[in-house]
Amino acid sequence: MDIFEKSLQMHYELNGKIEVVSRTNIETSEDLSLAYSPGVAEPCRAIAANYEESFKLTRRSNLVAVVTNGTAVLGLGDIGPAAAMPVMEGKCALFKRFADVDAFPICVDSKDIDEIVETIALISKSFGGINLEDIGAPACFEIEAKLKEKCDIPIFHDDQHGTAIVTAAALINAIKLTGKEMGKLKIVINGAGAAGMAIAKLLMQMNFGEIIMVDRQGILCDNDRSLESTKYEMAKLTNPNKLTGSLADALKGADVLLGVSAPNCVSKEMVASMNEGIVFAMANPVPEIMPEDAIEAGAKIVGTGRSDYPNQINNVLAFPGIFKGALSVRAIEITDLMKEKAAYAIASLISEEDLKPDHIVVSALDHRVADAVAEAVSACAVEEGIARV
Template sequence: MGVRKSTDYRKHTERVIRTLRLVIKNKPGNFAKIAKVIGDAGVLIGDVTRLRVDPNYIVRDVTVMAKAESVIDLLVGEIEALPGVRVTDVLTDALEVRRGGLLGTATRAEVSSLEDFHKVIMPGVYEACEYLAKTPGDVEVFTGKRHMVAIASNGTLMPGARQEAPEACLPLLEAKGLVLHQLSGLNAVPLVIALDEYYGFVNIITHIARTFGALMLTGIAPPNCLQIEQRLKDALPIPVFHDDSNGVATAVLGVLIAGLERVRKLAGDVSVCIGGCGVAGPAIARLLSAYGFQDIVVVDRRGALYKGRKGDEGTHKAELGAVTNTFFQKGNLRDVIKSKDVFVGISKAGALTKNMIKSMAKNPIILALSIPQAEIEPHEAYKAGAAVAVDAHTCATALSYPGILAGAIAAKTKHITDKMMIAASEALATCAKDIDAVVPPMFDTSVHQAVCKAVCDAAIK
């Protein structure tokens, strides 16, 4: 029986989504002409919403998806050239959905009477504070601490990051907080720490951490992110989770467990090439090794990492090279990937070619996770012979961090260990296999409940 190819990849590479607000003369056939112009431009039509109708004109919002902003610009000109049609606005959906912010504050009790006021504010609040001063261990029982997760960043890993505008990372923090709440029920508080150096960042978080049940780090550039993560893990009495590294690693391992079963290979028997050694690469290599993968080679811009490589002294790359690449392979990605069973990419768009995939072992697994564009599009990887191919739109950290944080908080653990992340990956793989896939449905809350339970059980055992 042949290997079944996964269907959870994108056949199209459209990434630019815009909404065109059109004022159209109320005449039969006008919208059909607009639709033809859009189709002839190679652009996809999404939602069409009628906003207003009068005897003379119809106002519609038409969502379109194109491969580039320049295509949208040309399309607008072609539509405006049609008689009886005006484009009054081009709306960016990614900004419109954020108007006013993605997060808010929801209360868990009401104050609608003087009696409520007495219980909640005065004098009730003093009684609560006095009790917790004497019994601090009950703070999670009588406050919302265990439901609160701080999501912290200094914005240095974000596109176009500038020291004078670290708050530009707020959309990222709010988006991750929204996903966290919807998939786990936890509440998120975004924190922008406007400091590049790790000591000041750690100092601020250390002094405010008692407000929260857990901390998630994201959007922090290496190497500071590694130092910040480790120092906070050592200092804080709450679980610390670095989404850009451990979140990626957990999702990757989950896909690989399901993918290897599909191609009938074992973790200890396959060879893995990891393309990229920034934030996620070391975490992926470490977690795969902890699971049982033995032949792992990490490749950066200078080629394969190996023990004693010149120029790596005193860096995380030296540490990584010392525990991977046991056969001392050398060369660039094109050289190293030959005969490998698995490729995990977290590097740059276009880094992987069809010929590279053809040089790999039979039925290779391709995880092309570069953002915003993959090392190779999944449908192109399949054409080159991949048995499994996914990108970052399906193998995303949203699969891992909601359940992991919920499980760690439920278990009242101070540390999120490799054992807990492996349990999360195995739960993801099981959920995927239940629907004959390699990636489970991201927005199915039962998936995140399964991850939460697996993590909690692993923490307690």
């Protein structure tokens, strides 16, 4: 059997990858009275008197909602909320495995932005954080922004920010290895959806260099007033030389290609036209160009989103530690600076001696990652004055 058949069989056998486990034993009548009626009335009264006690007296201090509407599921597109459930369960399992954070899947059957926002906001008092997942662009941008206004807990769209953080971490180390200069890179991002937009914003914030974004129609340029609003706003912030044309035109002389787009859309000729390029072809399951082809064409460092090639750029390096850190100090939000600190924390886990073209980012299974990210995030929250403990 291939990996898809094996996974399907495992899911049938397990009948779901997560379960709720009680943290207290209920064996006697006193146990029952403490965990439920009448004793439970006292923590209820304590919370009614002081809302902040809800984080101390319930599991919400370590509980994240993983929320989707199933409109942009990893490589599958708009398959709906029910079909997205296996991915959400998987995400919850990763939260527990890598950060000991409890997470619960919430699949919302709506494409109406305000309805989704209202639904999540209304249930937010059950959780310490909200991880948005697999929600299509541009709706995901508006949903995240509105939830940040409504909720007093961290809101984090992992497809955007998790991808951006790990990409930045890998790029930090790739720059060290190639001798390219931070701040002077020509970076082409192929794909102007949620991930591409977030990557561009974080790399600009961290001053990596010039950013050029490309979508299916070509290079984003603010001379093109027909662009959808979020793309037009990004075009105003990127492409300072106002290049026009195709992906091939953008890649001539480029230092970096970051692909968050579609399979097999980058040719060897495009890679050969780059300036000893760093190529992160992150489309899943089939990348923009296969790693062996990119290397043959002259790429110096290659990364993908796949686990069967070196340099896997995987969101699991970011989101468990991000939430572990934010929850540990009861942060009210996850800020841009926290994302930057997380990227540097991930990059720092590979020493100068261990840095190699096929080893610029740590394994998703590296036990150090979540704690390193959590420490950076929690310290940053305290520094920024957004920690509540």
